[in-house]
């Protein structure tokens with residue numbers, strides 16, 4: 001086992017997994033919040049656009065979304081997020097994060113919306129009745145309560161996101177599953193050990209996440 | 225109307241606080257408000273009474289445009305209700321509303337419930353808003369609960385907080401939609417007492433309620449609704465002892481039975 005750690009940059013690969021997870025989660029939260037707000041806004045065209053985005057993305061396979069950004073936008077159409085001269089692994093990493101953020105934003109939006117649905121309509125009416133406008137009602141009254149209801153589904157989404165980072169191996173991002181494939185190729189004799197290391201690595205990432213979200217949802221529970 | 229005149233001898237305002245003219249409202253095929261005309265003067269207390277489903281809540285909710293109307297017009301302090309947006313939010317700030325189910329903000333403390341509007345809408349500094357909030361909570365008798373959350377209070381206490389929250393905006397008119405219907409009987413009076421005090425202090429009020437005691441004690445006028453129409457309007461005494469329409473007679477005989 002020490003041999004594997006010496007010859008392959010397993011920790012480095014997990015670090016890439018962590019980076020992808022982190023930035024994709026941030027992006028998914030931002031995009032998902034925007035989509036959810038658009039969907040509950042009183043403006044019909046915004047509602048329709050948000051619904052189309054959420055349903056479209058949510059029902060596409062992740063691989064398809066990743067390929068769309070990496071092969072269609074980047075390789076075919078030459079769109080880049082940094083200078084084109086940057087290392088190809090950088091391009092893959094950035095487009096991978098974008099794809100992950102977009103894909104999971106649909107699930108974040110759904111989680112937030114299910115949270116918003118737990119807030120009784122009377123709360124929004126009372127907010128409007130004291131003269132708060134749409135943005136203020138959302139910020140002061142609806143979202144803080146919605147977030148409490150959304151913590152559990154958001155937790156599931158974030159754990160799924162962590163595991164889904166492995167899909168990025170298909171576009172050559174050197175994350176955990178990428179180094180795993182390399183190791184299996186060169187050290188098939190250590191197959192079981194490699195599997196155990198990988199499984200253990202993901203459990204180390206996702207288990208504390210799950211525990212943190214559970215603790216958070218318990219702490220934030222709204223008494224009615 | 226005479227009661228109002230005596231209470232507000234110098235009510236020189238030439239326009240009513242609330243003026244509804246030929247207001248119609250449908251929910252799909254259901255015609256819930258039929259040609260409603262209603263005018264409420266400054267300082268007047270109007271009790272709206274009528275069978276369940278007659279459109280009382282809807283009437284109340286159109287006044288601050290929680291429900292939009294199909295035709296007719298509604299003016300608050302002479303201003304036509306604006307479309308959804310900043311202007312409407314400003315107008316709503318001037319119209320206090322108390323709901324049957326209290327609707328206190330569940331994630332905010334009692335004091336924060338009362339100060340949210342003053343801070344966010346009236347732009348009061350927090351210290352001033354807190355001072356105002358504590359003063360109002362004292363007026364409704366719950367100053368010692370100000371750091372608790374709504375769920376920790378009884379229904380009667382919650383409803384008094386809701387009244388304080390509405391008052392904090394210094395509204396031109398207060399709307400009450402069956403404010404005591406969700407309360408245990410022993411808590412009804414603590415809320416009605418606060419409302420009677422408000423009426424005495426000259427607040428303009430529209431109150432949907434079946435509490436005849438309140439109507440007799442505090443109302444200048446009773447408006448009887450049935451099937452989306454205003455069927456009868458009169459002083460409380462006249463209405464309860466000598467109803468004119470058959471529908472009012474039927475309704476009163478029913479609520480008087482228990």
Ligand SMILES: Nc1ncnc2c1ncn2[C@@H]1O[C@H](COP(=O)(O)OP(=O)(O)O)[C@@H](O)[C@H]1O
Nearest residue numbers: 251254256274275276277278279280281282283
């Ligand atoms: N949001 C709504 N959608 C459809 N129908 C409604 C809605 N709100 C009220 N109604 C209907 O309109 C009628 C009047 O309701 P409401 O104003 O609540 O009466 P009240 O307060 O006098 O009991 C009722 O038949 C009720 O079912």
Ligand SMILES: [Mg+2]
Nearest residue numbers: 280281282402
């Ligand atoms: Mg009602």
